[in-house]
Amino acid sequence: MPIxxxxxxxxxxxFDRLQxxxxADPTQCPTCGAPDVRRQVTAPAFRLAGGGWYETDFKKDGDRKRNLAGDAAAKPETKSEPAAAPAPATPKPAATAD
Incomplete structure (x- = not known):
């Protein structure tokens, strides 16, 4: 249950409440009894940082480290762009004003 x-x-x-x-949220203040209680937005009490739980708890000795986000910096993308369309060989005749 969250706090x-x-x-x-x-x-x-x-005040904090485990619920x-x-x-339902409390409607009265436990100190003064006023009906003006609102829920606060708070940050979580823990943070997942570092190598991660997989790195420290489940990784085998033979596993090699890999970047799950991809090797974009190590491998530049080599995309071949299609050749531009060749220009028409004969020009089109100009429109005549009749």
């Missing part, structure tokens, strides 16, 4: 942060807009009291997603 949600709440704040009373009347007295400024901030299900389906549970």
């Amino acid at each position: 949600y942060a709440f704040e009373c807009t009347s007295c400024g009291h901030a 299900k997603l389906s549970d």
